[in-house]
Amino acid sequence: xxxxxxxxxxxxxxxxxxxxxxxxxxxxxxxxxxxxxxxxxxxxxxxxxxxxxxxxxxxxxxxxxxxxxxxxxxxxxxxxxxx
Numbered sequence: 285x286x287x288x289x290x291x292x293x294x295x296x297x298x299x300x301x302x303x304x305x306x307x308x309x310x311x312x313x314x315x316x317x318x319x320x321x322x323x324x325x326x327x328x329x330x331x332x333x334x335x336x337x338x339x340x341x342x343x344x345x346x347x348x349x350x351x352x353x354x355x356x357x358x359x360x361x362x363x364x365x366x367x
Contacts, residue, residue, distance in 0.1 A: 327346070331352060
């Protein structure tokens with residue numbers, strides 16, 4: 285039936301809107317100041333090592349990234365010369 289499809293679509297749309305609202309305004313995991321400072325220190329150290337190695341373009345690219353390219357879960361692989 286067309287009516288049930290419209291109803292299902294509207295319900296799905298309402299659920300997606302609710303999920304978006306919770307994502308924007310719901311409870312959020314908050315990192316401690318200490319954890320944020322440590323993460324930014326790692327990013328700064330990585331950038332300084334790139335500069336010292338003469339890799340200025342890579343360092344500039346990291347400085348322009350959010351969080352200086354440092355992922356919270358450290359899933360990204362760093363080049364061995366930068367570690």
